[in-house]
Amino acid sequence: MSRIDKPRTQHQNTDKSRLLEQLDEDIQELNQLKQKIKQLEEEKQLKEQQLEQLDTTSAQVPSVMFNTTYREYRQYDLAYNRVKEFYKEQHRYQTVAYNIQARINFKTKVRDKMTIWDALLKLNHLLDESDPDTELSQIEHAFQTAEAIRKDNKPRWFQLVGLIHDLGKLLYFYESKGQWDVVGDTFPVGCRYSTKIIHHEFFKDNPDYKNPLYNTKYGIYSPHCGLENVMLSWGHDEYMYHLAKEQSRLPPQALAMIRYHSFYPWHQEGAYKYLMNKKDEEMLKAVKEFNPYDLYSKTDVKCNLEEVKDYYIELIDEFFPKKVIDF
Numbered sequence: 001m002s003r004i005d006k007p008r009t010q011h012q013n014t015d016k017s018r019l020l021e022q023l024d025e026d027i028q029e030l031n032q033l034k035q036k037i038k039q040l041e042e043e044k045q046l047k048e049q050q051l052e053q054l055d056t057t058s059a060q061v062p063s064v065m066f067n068t069t070y071r072e073y074r075q076y077d078l079a080y081n082r083v084k085e086f087y088k089e090q091h092r093y094q095t096v097a098y099n100i101q102a103r104i105n106f107k108t109k110v111r112d113k114m115t116i117w118d119a120l121l122k123l124n125h126l127l128d129e130s131d132p133d134t135e136l137s138q139i140e141h142a143f144q145t146a147e148a149i150r151k152d153n154k155p156r157w158f159q160l161v162g163l164i165h166d167l168g169k170l171l172y173f174y175e176s177k178g179q180w181d182v183v184g185d186t187f188p189v190g191c192r193y194s195t196k197i198i199h200h201e202f203f204k205d206n207p208d209y210k211n212p213l214y215n216t217k218y219g220i221y222s223p224h225c226g227l228e229n230v231m232l233s234w235g236h237d238e239y240m241y242h243l244a245k246e247q248s249r250l251p252p253q254a255l256a257m258i259r260y261h262s263f264y265p266w267h268q269e270g271a272y273k274y275l276m277n278k279k280d281e282e283m284l285k286a287v288k289e290f291n292p293y294d295l296y297s298k299t300d301v302k303c304n305l306e307e308v309k310d311y312y313i314e315l316i317d318e319f320f321p322k323k324v325i326d327f
């Protein structure tokens with residue numbers, strides 16, 4: 001190599017390495033773009049699925065479905081061990097025997113007396129272990145759900161359901177044995193557990209799983225006996241449903257939304273159709289209409305309690321004329 005050549009070669013080399021560097025950067029950028037495209041495609045698919053799941057007969061698509069911030073809800077595989085541990089307990093202990101006892105306890109005493117408003121404030125101290133989306137406090141969730149329903153001009157009773165649907169979680173402060181008999185998805189007890197139930201594998205720890213009275217398709221029920229005659233695992237839905245049924249003027253659709261909102265294997269996965277009667281078909285529509293507000297309102301802006309307080313107190317009084325409720 002001659003002395004004059006050397007600087008040139010060096011120059012060539014730096015050019016080459018700069019080019020290579022540039023190329024590397026371009027490849028990186030390209031990969032990032034590819035990833036972004038993939039993510040956008042997934043978002044689109046998810047939105048389409050969500051829209052498909054909505055009751056096709058309901059003319060209006062809830063505005064919460066158009067939230068611009070992309071989030072996937074109820075991604076249990078991504079959620080922490082906390083959720084898994086929760087379902088391990090829930091599936092093990094929700095036996096028929098426990099459910100009968102819980103209903104006896106419920107019927108035979110009053111746990112507290114207060115207004116719905118005060119109950120909402122009290123509930124705020126609970127952190128729900130079963131919820132993979134809990135960065136929100138319970139009270140925010142209550143108001144965001146109600147406000148989203150109100151924004152879509154749904155009937156007043158529907159708005160109130162948004163506000164109180166999770167109020168039954170108060171049970172946690174009284175006679176619950178943990179969170180497993182307060183929160184989480186629900187399912188029928190006394191008949192075979194559907195494989196559509198989240199963490200179905202944990203049912204093998206439940207004594208009812210091996211009980212021939214309870215582990216057949218119908219178990220203690222009969223074909224199309226109606227969900228009103230089916231014992232759903234005890235928790236906030238069932239508790240609030242009974243309170244509202246006895247102490248409010250809420251219509252049947254509202255009561256169904258409260259009672260079945262955590263019954264995901266039924267309202268989202270289509271399980272247990274063989275226990276439904278005619279009335280349940282109607283109720284299913286209502287529950288499906290409610291579900292997006294429960295799930296997707298979580299991305300909305302925080303609401304100012306002071307601003308909405310008067311509106312909701314009036315709404316509560318309209319349907320709970322007793323004011324002070326027996327909890």
Ligand SMILES: O[C@H]1[C@H](O)[C@@H](O)[C@H](O)[C@@H](O)[C@H]1O
Pocket residue numbers: 128129130131132166183184185186261262263264
């Ligand atoms: O974790 C959640 C939460 O507890 C909700 O309040 C309940 O309705 C859902 O079904 C459950 O998955």
Ligand SMILES: [Fe+2]
Pocket residue numbers: 165166236261262
């Ligand atoms: Fe709930």
Ligand SMILES: [Fe+2]
Pocket residue numbers: 141165166294
């Ligand atoms: Fe909720």
